[in-house]
Amino acid sequence: MVQTYDWGLKMGLGVLVMQHYYIGAHYHFSCRNVLRELPQTEKHPDGHNKAWTFTLGYNF
Numbered sequence: 001m002v003q004t005y006d007w008g009l010k011m012g013l014g015v016l017v018m019q020h021y022y023i024g025a026h027y028h029f030s031c032r033n034v035l036r037e038l039p040q041t042e043k044h045p046d047g048h049n050k051a052w053t054f055t056l057g058y059n060f
Contacts, residue, residue, distance in 0.1 A: 006030045006049055014055065022057035 012026030028051045035047025 006032050006034050008032070008049065012053070016059070020059050022055065022059060024053075024055035024057075026053040026055075027051075028053065 008028060008030035010026055010028045012024060014022060014024030016022055028049070030049040033047045034049065
């Protein structure tokens with residue numbers, strides 16, 4: 001059975017350049033294995049959600 005919810009953490013870093021331009025990078029990772037109890041498999045796969053986010057912006 002696939003888990004219906006997940007929770008995790010987000011870490012990141014951003015920089016403001018020349019008081020207007022923003023550059024950022026964040027990494028999201030879950031603390032729960034959402035594929036923990038799949039009945040059709042003997043081996044339990046790693047079902048942790050992971051994602052990178054990159055941001056470019058302009059502040060008015």
